[in-house]
Amino acid sequence: MTRVLVVEDDRQTANEIKAALGDHGFEVEQAATGREGLLKAAADPYDAIVLDRMLPGGIDGLGVLSTLRAAGVVAPVLILSALSAVDERVRGLRAGGDDYLTKPFDFLELTARLDVLLRRQVVPQRETMLRAGKLEMDLLTHAVRYAGKAIELLPREFRLLEFLMRHADQVVTRTMLFEEVWNYRTVEPTNLIDMHISKLRRKLDCESTEPMIRTVRGAGYMLHAAG
Amino acid sequence: MRLVDLPRTSSFRLALRFLILFGVASFVLFGFLYWQTNHYIIGRIDAWLAHEQTILRPLDRDTLVQRLTAHVVADPTxxxxxxxxxxxxxxxxxxxxxxxxxxxxxxPQDVPMEFGLQQDHGPMRFRAVVHRRPSGDYLVVALDMDAQHAFADVLVNAFIWGGLITALIGLAGAAFIGAGAVRRIDGVTRAIQRIVNGDLSERLPTHGQTDDLDRLAIVINGMLGEIERLMQEVKGVCDNIAHDLRTPLTRLLAGMERMRRRAVSTEDYAAAVDDAILETKDVLNTFAAILRISEVESGARRAGFTETDISEVVADAVEFYEPVAEAKGVQLVHLTPEDAPVTMRGDPSLLFEAVGNLVDNALKFTPRGGQVTVCGFARAGTIGFEVTDTGPGIPADEAACVLRRFYRAESSRNTPGSGLGLALVAAVARLHGMDLAISDARPGCRITIARHEPVFGSPDVPISGAEFGHDDAAGRALAEQWVVVEGAGKTSA
Structure with a gap:
């Protein structure tokens, strides 16, 4: 079972996160201060750590993070913060964080991102061919085939599909798509991502018998590999 | 104002200080005049005494006796x-x-000197030259100094009285000026008190003059006008926030109450909860947009500034909004300038969002079959973005209002949107030192955000950023760049 450490000082938020992650099938440990989080993370190997940026007491989130990284803890760390400025995000990632989520956030967004972080460890990103069911993507020639039939995609559609294929069978949120595929960090217009997805869908569904990209209500999208 | 307060007023004190200064100057001037006059008169007297001596001295004793005897008759007083x-x-x-x-x-012999003598009819002062003749006789030639002393007394008296009168007039003048200034200051103070008590429409009194106090009052009145405008804007924003948030919250509440009354199955509950989640997300999004505008306006995002290719931003925005244009049947055109890629210092995400908002806005108001043109341009020292549509356009009197948060033009009340889009664009433009301009494209509307840049002579200085004084970080970066250049020079030398 996947074990996640949540370092968050606000009891209610911590409980909500614990409940959401518990529902998702994770085993959750809580820590309310930076010191406690540090001790727990160092004593016990966790699969992932959710770390609040602002923590009371002597050591804040970034302090915990850099200490953990210096101590050789490699578990992926997702930073939660009320600070949304770009340099805050950069500072968090530079200190060794793997992802950064601004409060208030969606719990589905949190679990989706944790899934991606956990999967990133297992799947190497160096292959040149991506496969999901009958769908094939050649990263070198940018050729996409479904059951051997070529599908013509625009560059952005290609990148959209690539991201979905890399995270096949995982929930991918609209924010993740916007950040990774368009590479801008602002509040994304949700309906526009949906429009781009439906254009991509139309091209894929011409060839496939059942929809490859499914909408996960309230969360985002998922590409079904076993299609 | 009471009379006892007068000495404490600055204008009275100033007048008094000038009075004292004037008094000292007059005193010095009079002293100098007195001394000069005296010196002149004494000089004339001494010259006369010497002249008399030279006339009388060569005469023999008898002639002298004869002349002097005659002189007594000629000078009885x-x-x-x-x-x-x-x-x-x-x-x-x-x-x-x-x-x-x-x-x-x-x-002392042969030099003029003064002495007093007790004569028969009272004390007298004389100035005289005593000459001892070779025979041992003394020839004394003198002049009565009383007339001269009387003249000096008149001079001193005139000065004292003149000084007293001047001082009196000066004091009265100082009191008058002081009282006048105090009246004006009191007027200003009363106005400020009314403003402090909450009447922001109050203005400081001016007197139609262009003196310093009036100029100050005019500047302060301008500031008060700006504060009043901002306060009204804040109040308007609060009202709008209240309105914009109350609507979804009311819907949320109504939905939940309905669920409480009517829902029978788990599916009913699930659907109602999903609706509630959507409504709540809407509220959170509105909040996030307000917070983002504040964040952008506070300048916190300058830290994310990099060299940004403006046509790439435009291309991405056009590509991103293409599906919307397609769905609406509006042609979305990206005008690409022929010249080399143009970069400017900025936050690419914010610029993307700003251009995106402009495009979104233009698409919203352009009817089917219309066209929206987007271009990033750099020409003649101006760099920026331009979005033109063929929609109904923005009336001139509404052009300034649309930049306000939550403002919705009357005609757009039924179009979905938060009314925050253009406010965010304006905030992003300000952060980048750009001006936002709305103009009539006949037909349609053209919105331009652009920065005017001075042209640098030196090729060493990148013509790119906000290094023109209003960006500290960029200024520092530029300074560091100069240091590096200097350092390199030293190394090569």
């Missing part, structure tokens, strides 16, 4: 005494001065 004494001090001829031989012997 002893105004110009001239006397010949023998060596022991006996008067031989001339004015009967009560001088003794000892006194005469003790007097």
């Amino acid at each position: 002893f105004e110009r005494p001239a006397t010949l004494f023998d060596p022991v001090g006996m008067r031989l001829a001339g004015t009967p001065l009560s001088l003794t031989g000892a006194t005469l012997a003790g007097m």
Whole structure:
């Protein structure tokens, strides 16, 4: 079972996160201060750590993070913060964080991102061919085939599909798509991502018998590999 | 204002200080005048005494006695005494001065000097030259100084009275000026008190003059106008926030109450909860947009500034909004300039969002079959973005309003949107030192955000950023760049 450490000082938020992650099938440990989080993370190997940026007491989130990284803890760390400025995000990632989520956030967004972080460890990103069911993507020639039939995609559609294929069978949120595929960090217009997805869908569904990209209500999208 | 407060007023004190300064200056001037006049008169007297001596001195004793005897008759009031004494001090001829031989012997010879004598009819002061003749006789030529002293007294008296009158007029003037200034200051103070008490429409009184106090009042009035405008804007924003949030919250509440009354199955509950989640997300999104505008306006995002290719931003925005244009049947055109890629210092995400908002806005108001043109341009020292549509356009009197948060033009009340889009664009533009301009494209509307850049002569300086004084970080970066250049110069030398 996947074990996640949540370092968050606000009891209610911590409980909500614990409940959401518990529902998702994770085993959750809580820590309310930076010191406690540090001790727990160092004593016990966790699969992932959710770390609040602002923590009371002597050591804040970034302090915990850099200490953990210096101590050789490699578990992926997702930073939660009320600070949304770009340099805050950069500072968090530079200190060794793997992802950064601004409060208030969606719990589905949190679990989706944790899934991606956990999967990133297992799947190497160096292959040149991506496969999901009958769908094939050649990263070198940018050729996409479904059951051997070529599908013509625009560059952005290609990148959209690539991201979905890399995270096949995982929930991918609209924010993740916007950040990774368009590479801008602002509040994304949700309906526009949906429009781009439906254009991509139309091209894929011409060839496939059942929809490859499914909408996960309230969360985002998922590409079904076993299609 | 009471009279006792007068000495505490600054204008009265100033007037008083000038009065004292004037008094000291007058005193010095008078002293100088007095001294000069005196010096001149004494000089004239001494010259006359010397002249008399030179006339009388060469005469022999008998002629002298004769002349002096005649002189006594000609000068009965002893105004110009001239006397010949023998060596022991006996008067031989001339004015009967009560001088003794000892006194005469003790007097310096041939130089003018002053002395007082107790004459028969009272004390008198004389200025005289005593000459000892070879025979041992003393020839004294003198002049009565009383007239001269009386003249000096008149001069001093005139000064004292003149000074007193001037001082009185000066004091009265100072009080008058002080009282006038105090009246004006009191007026200003009362106005400020009314403003402090909450009447922001109050203005400081001016007197139609262009003196310093009036100029100050005019500047402060301008500031008050701006504060009043901002306060009204804040109030408007609060009202709008209240309205914009109350609507979804009311819907949320109504939905939940309905669920409480009617829902029978788990599916009913699930659907209602999903609706509630959507409504709540809407509320959170509105909040996030407000917070983002504040964040952008506070300048916190300058840290994310990099060299940004403006046509790439435009291309991405056009590509991103293409599906919307397609769905609406509006042609979305990206005008690409022929020249090399143009970069500017900025936050690419914010610029993307700003251009995106402009495109979104233009698409919203352009009817089917219309066209929206987007371009990033750099020409003649101006760099920026331009979005033109063929929609109904923005009336001139609404152009300024649309930049306000939550403002919705009357005609757009039924179009979905938060009314925050253009406010965010304006905030992003300000952060990048750009101006937002709305113009009439006949037909349609053109919105331009652009920065005017001075042209640099030196090729060493990148013509790219906000290094023109209003960006500290960029200024520092530029300074560091210069340091590096200097350092390199030293190394090569």
